[in-house]
Amino acid sequence: MTERSLVLVKPDGFARGLTGEVLARIERKGYRLAALAILTPTREQLAAHYAEHEGKPFYEPLVAFMSSGPVTAIVIEGERCIEGFRSLAGATDPTKAAPGSIRGDFGRDWGKPVQENIVHGSDAPESAAREIGIWFPSLG
Ligand code: RTP
Ligand code: MG
Numbered sequence: 001m002t003e004r005s006l007v008l009v010k011p012d013g014f015a016r017g018l019t020g021e022v023l024a025r026i027e028r029k030g031y032r033l034a035a036l037a038i039l040t041p042t043r044e045q046l047a048a049h050y051a052e053h054e055g056k057p058f059y060e061p062l063v064a065f066m067s068s069g070p071v072t073a074i075v076i077e078g079e080r081c082i083e084g085f086r087s088l089a090g091a092t093d094p095t096k097a098a099p100g101s102i103r104g105d106f107g108r109d110w111g112k113p114v115q116e117n118i119v120h121g122s123d124a125p126e127s128a129a130r131e132i133g134i135w136f137p138s139l140g
Helices: 011-015 019-029 043-049 059-066 081-089 102-106 125-135
Strands: 002-009 032-039 071-079 119-121
Touching: 002 019, 002 081, 002 125, 011 019, 011 059, 011 071, 019 032, 019 071, 019 081, 019 102, 043 059, 043 125, 071 081, 071 125, 081 102, 081 119
Parallel strands: none
Antiparallel strands: 002 071, 002 119, 032 071
């Protein structure tokens, strides 16, 4: 089924100049770019985006990290692109992520209280719709 997914190049990926690399991998895979923006997330956007993690030990460091600088927000489109992008991204823990994946090729543990793992990708059609509404209200 043709889906949309919300991808973020997180502040670590943006600062390291990996936005182009992430976009190239998305395009080489055959997914289409439907929207793209560079912005520094507000606490309100992050509270909405990460509502499911509120109260967890990594929540505050995660919000601090994600608001520390610009991100690239991208809407991608394609058959099963939600699962497909998570496969391109690799495991959450960049030390465990398989080589060949974005996190496996470029991520590692920096000894910080939150995993800095370069990208975010929606994990289900419902969360994709919710997240696209947060980052691109005009597409909602
Ligand atoms: P994402 O939402 O960013 O695509 O990543 P994910 O589904 O693989 O991971 P999730 O469980 O949704 O966690 C969201 C983000 O929080 C940070 N995190 N740090 N210190 C930790 O143990 C820890 N756990 C999660 C990561 O940045 C993760 O991507
Ligand atoms: Mg997640």
